[in-house]
Structure formats: C-alpha cells, structure tokens
Amino acid sequence: MTENSKNQVKKLLHGGCHCGAIQFEALVDITQPLLQCNCSICSMTGFIHLFVPHQDFQLQQGLDQLTSYQFNTAQANHLFCSVCGVKSFYQPRSHPKSWSINAHCLKNFDFNMAVIKTFDGQNWEQAQAEMDQP
Ligand SMILES: [Zn+2]
Numbered sequence: 218m219t220e221n222s223k224n225q226v227k228k229l230l231h232g233g234c235h236c237g238a239i240q241f242e243a244l245v246d247i248t249q250p251l252l253q254c255n256c257s258i259c260s261m262t263g264f265i266h267l268f269v270p271h272q273d274f275q276l277q278q279g280l281d282q283l284t285s286y287q288f289n290t291a292q293a294n295h296l297f298c299s300v301c302g303v304k305s306f307y308q309p310r311s312h313p314k315s316w317s318i319n320a321h322c323l324k325n326f327d328f329n330m331a332v333i334k335t336f337d338g339q340n341w342e343q344a345q346a347e348m349d350q351p
Contacts, residue, residue: 224248227273232323236301239279243269243318251320251331256338258288258295262304265320265333274306274316311336311345 225246233240245267252266253259259266279298286295294308305322309315320326337344 228325230318230323230326232305232318232326234279234298234301234303234305234322236298236303238282238300239298239303239305240277241306241318242275242277243316244273245269245318247326247330250334252336253333254336254338256341259338262319263321264304264317266309266336267318267320267323267326268309268312268315269318270315274318310341311348 226248227244228247229242230245230247231240231242246269249268252268254264254266258264282299283296284299286297287293290310292310292313295304296307297304303322304319306316306318309317311317320328320331336348
C-alpha cells in the first residue's frame, strides 16, 4: 500500500470474471466510496462501481474474450466475458479517463471497509453534475 498527499490509500487489487478468462490487476484508491447506480443496466447486473485511472489498470489476460455492448448515447462501453457473461470492468460514461471495476469481481477487496453511495443513473445528467461539485 502507498499513501499520497490526497490521503488516498492505493492498493494493488486482482480481479476478473467468473470463468477466469478475464484477469486484471489495478492500483486502486480504496478510500473512494463505491457507487451503486440505479440505471437500466447497472440495476440489472448489480454492478458496484470502483473507479481506477486507465494508467493504473492492467489487463493481464482475456482481451480476445471481451465482448462490447453499447446502447443509448454509446459513450459507455460495456465489456463482458464472451464465455461466462460477467462484466468485471468497463468504460463508464461518467469517468472517461478511468475504468469502472465491479467490486464484486475483486479477489482481495474488503467490502466491510467500503462506503457505498448511490448514483441516480436514471437521471444521469443531474446526478453527474452533482457528483462533479467539490
Ligand atoms: Zn468469463
């Protein structure tokens, strides 16, 4: 673990999909609140968001197994495993320079330490504007 001036605590986390075809590691700020979103796709999949900058994420295995699903504005790129169907990480619309990892898909992450906040994805523009305020 490393600490920086913003009081982030970064930890190297390992994750992947159910069948193991997709494997990644990411240096994640584990002090960030997890986001639970109520939009059409997050509510169906039960996705719990943990954001990591693109440069702190390494896909170790499974690039050729990833399938993309896009809808609506197509700014998000929903990536899921073509073998087991699990969406372990994807490109969110809200954080264009980060991946969003599904906290359920991490092997060494302690849910008991995490704060979960709700994100009103059904009213995306308003929720995004409120989130960007300091
Ligand atoms: Zn899989």
